[in-house]
């Protein structure tokens with residue numbers, strides 16, 4: 001869409017910030033929205049919705065962890081002229097029975113707009129920007145995934161795929177499984193982060209260790225336990241396989257995990 005203005009939700013977050021930045025570097029007008037973003041947008045404040053979508057013809061749609069994509073907002077956006085939607089979803093949502101993201105996908109498919117669904121594996125940036133960072137700094141993190149290998153993906157590469165889908169024709173009706181170039185166990189990822197950061201970073205991979213780690217950060221067992229079934233299903237699925245989506249859709253080589261870790265360490269991500 002040559003004349004498009006793109007509304008980017010989650011524009012201060014790991015993916016949205018990069019989507020907005022990459023769009024701007026291509027000269028595409030951006031409305032960068034979130035509660036604290038340039039354009040105010042709050043999922044829980046419907047009065048912010050219409051002003052946020054005003055003038056946008058395409059949208060990077062993401063909901064933060066735990067929050068659903070409200071179908072009423074998608075209706076508002078399409079009614080206001082959004083003709084193309086790129087949704088941030090996640091890999092393995094059927095296996096993990098992630099009803100929040102399954103519902104978001106179904107909302108977007110039925111929206112009447114041209115849609116593309118971006119389904120990334122685990123973000124590299126969980127380790128330096130996201131929810132693993134405090135545990136990395138404390139020297140130990142837990143996920144109940146044992147030694148099963150996941151195909152960690154860099155948020156810059158996710159953004160590059162989303163930007164291609166937002167700005168180029170030919171991506172409508174596609175669901176893209178976005179991965180990095182290599183499958184790694186969380187234990188291997190911890191070793192790479194530790195050696196780049198010059199720290200000891202241990203990985204604990206059993207459900208019991210995961211629950212204990214959650215309790216240590218104030219999440220009661222009863223609140224943490226429901227997620228275990230999804231993680232167990234993911235673990236049983238076995239090692240993840242890399243896809244060629246970053247290369248095929250964004251025309252770039254996906255970032256190698258060790259290169260991500262070295263660059264983050266060089267920026268001082270785990271200093272102090």
Ligand SMILES: NC(=O)c1ccc[n+]([C@@H]2O[C@H](COP(=O)([O-])OP(=O)(O)OC[C@H]3O[C@@H](n4cnc5c(N)ncnc54)[C@H](OP(=O)(O)O)[C@@H]3O)[C@@H](O)[C@H]2O)c1
Pocket residue numbers: 009010011012013014015016034035036037041042043044062063064065066088089090091120121122123126130
């Ligand atoms: N991490 C992973 O490994 C992974 C893998 C696959 C899929 N995902 C999915 O990716 C999504 C998270 O994406 P991300 O990592 O790019 O985001 P993120 O870094 O967690 O940032 C969340 C963004 O949402 C905004 N936000 C928070 N609460 C909001 C509200 N009530 N209304 C409007 N905006 C709000 C935040 O900005 P303000 O605070 O300014 O509002 C921020 O821009 C989740 O849906 C998750 O399931 C994650």
